Structure formats: C-alpha cells, structure tokens
Amino acid sequence: MVADVVFYVDLAREADGPVVELAVGNGRVAIPVARATGRRVVGIDASPAMLRQAREQAARAGVELDLRQADLRDLALDEPAALVYCPFRSLQHLPTWADWRRVFERVAGALRPGGRFAWNAIAFDHHLAARLDGGREEEPVPHVTRFAVGDNRIDIVLDDGATSSSWWATKNEWLGLIDVAGLEVEALYGGFGREPFTEDSREYVFVARRPTG
Numbered sequence: 001m002v003a004d005v006v007f008y009v010d011l012a013r014e015a016d017g018p019v020v021e022l023a024v025g026n027g028r029v030a031i032p033v034a035r036a037t038g039r040r041v042v043g044i045d046a047s048p049a050m051l052r053q054a055r056e057q058a059a060r061a062g063v064e065l066d067l068r069q070a071d072l073r074d075l076a077l078d079e080p081a082a083l084v085y086c087p088f089r090s091l092q093h094l095p096t097w098a099d100w101r102r103v104f105e106r107v108a109g110a111l112r113p114g115g116r117f118a119w120n121a122i123a124f125d126h127h128l129a130a131r132l133d134g135g136r137e138e139e140p141v142p143h144v145t146r147f148a149v150g151d152n153r154i155d156i157v158l159d160d161g162a163t164s165s166s167w168w169a170t171k172n173e174w175l176g177l178i179d180v181a182g183l184e185v186e187a188l189y190g191g192f193g194r195e196p197f198t199e200d201s202r203e204y205v206f207v208a209r210r211p212t213g
Contacts, residue, residue, distance in 0.1 A: 004087050004120060005029055007192040007205070009036045011118055017082030018042060020110070022072050022103075022119075023090030027054035027065060034063040042066045044075065073102045080112035086119040092166040095153075097173065104181035111210040117183060120192075120205045124152075124168040128202075171197075174204060183208040 005028070012019045012033045021030045024043030031054075034041045043065050045051050051067045058065045070076075072086075072094070084107050094100055107117045129147040136144050146155040156164045169177075171188075178185055186209045187194070190201030197204070 001088055003192045005032050007194075008085050008087055008118065009033050011083055011085060011116065011207070012037050012039075012041075015083035015116070017112060017115070018077070018079060020044065020077065020081045020084045022075070022084065022086035022107075023088070023093075024054055024065070024067065025050045025088070025090075027057045027061075029085075029087045030054065030065055031058055031061050031063055034058070034065060035061065040064045040066050042068065042077070042081075044068050044070050044072065046071050073099060073106065075103065075106040075110055077110045080115065081110055082112060082115050084111060084115070084117045089121050089166065091119055092121055092168060093164075095165070095167050097169070097177075100169070100177050101180060104177045104183070108181040108183050108210055113210055113212040115210050116186065117208045117210075118206065120203060121174070122168055123171070123202050123204055125202055129154075171204065174206060178206075178208050182211070184211055185209075 008029050009032055013036060019033060019037065019039055020042040022044050024030050024045045027043065030041045030043045043054060046069065048069060051069055054065060054067055091100060091103065094103065111117065132145045133147045134144065142159050144157045146157060152167050154166050187207040188197045189195060189205040190197040191203055192205060
C-alpha cells in the first residue's frame, strides 16, 4: 500500500501540534510525514524489530522519529496530540471489539480538543473472500490466505506455518467505537483520494475528531 502516504501527510500538515503514528512499523508513513512537516513524529509499535528498521530507515532519510515500544492498548503520551493516525489496516491485528474500544478510549484521552484520529480498514467483501479462500499467492512472499468468516478473521499462512491474522469490522462497529470513545465523525471516505464512501467501497478511511466543547 502506497496511496495512503499522501493522505496521512496532508492530515499531518494540517495538525497544529504533536503527531503520533500507531503501529509505526518500519517508518513507511512516518518518515514522509516527518520530512513533509519538519516535525519529529512519535511512532508507537510493540515490535522491537520493526522499531529497529524504522530507526535505521529514518537515519538514512535524514529525519528524526521519536520511536517508542508500547502496546497500542496502553497508549500514553507526554502531551496531548493534534493528530493520531494508524495506517495500513493495523487496528485489524487486534482480535476483539474490547481491544479496539480500549485503543479508541486511549486515543481520545491523548488528543487535544479538536485533535483528530485517522485510520483505514478493509470493508469486507464476501465475494472476494470466496475467491481467495485457501488459495496460494507468491507475492510479497509465498502464502495461503484463509478466511474464518464466523470469527471475522483473515489468516495469512506462510510455508513454515507462521501465521499473521487480522479481524474485520463493519461500518456500524467502527461508528460504535467512535461513539463510545466520545469522538465525532469528521469524515468517512471510500479511499485515499477522499472519494465518498458508498455501498461498493472496499476500504474504510475514517477521520474522527475530539470535540472542542
């Protein structure tokens, strides 16, 4: 995924204050954000290996990231953020609605009034799932994709048995999370070009805001 970078960069340029990326990974988005804004982006990730990659790539790019190892569900910041974003469908690696709720409540508590929370996630396509289930693909590495529809789970299984799982949510579930966290929907797009979300959209691109009142 590369189309998301410009979207998150544009949000960061509009942010009047600290910018935080959840599940920063290897810095794929955080580095362009830091370069475009001239700010030090706070990057949170639970994986030491991914943080090491982000640190190395940031150094090669000549930008500074404030990288912190932490669980998204335990988010705590030194000062309120103007923007928190979570790209690449990373929230979907949390397995339960309770996990998501905890993250949303932590994010809401970490935002300054008027601060934004942005993320993207798949809009599940049963037709695509039926076509891909059990199928083998060679890119980006050889793997088999399996769909556990009853558990809202997608498994990517590598040849050595290693498995990466993600869980999907409906639009109403995402809206419920926004509501219980005390946030407000600013926008729901169907893609990173800010196109309207329709019944045919296959990506949720959400921007929520902490109320100012």
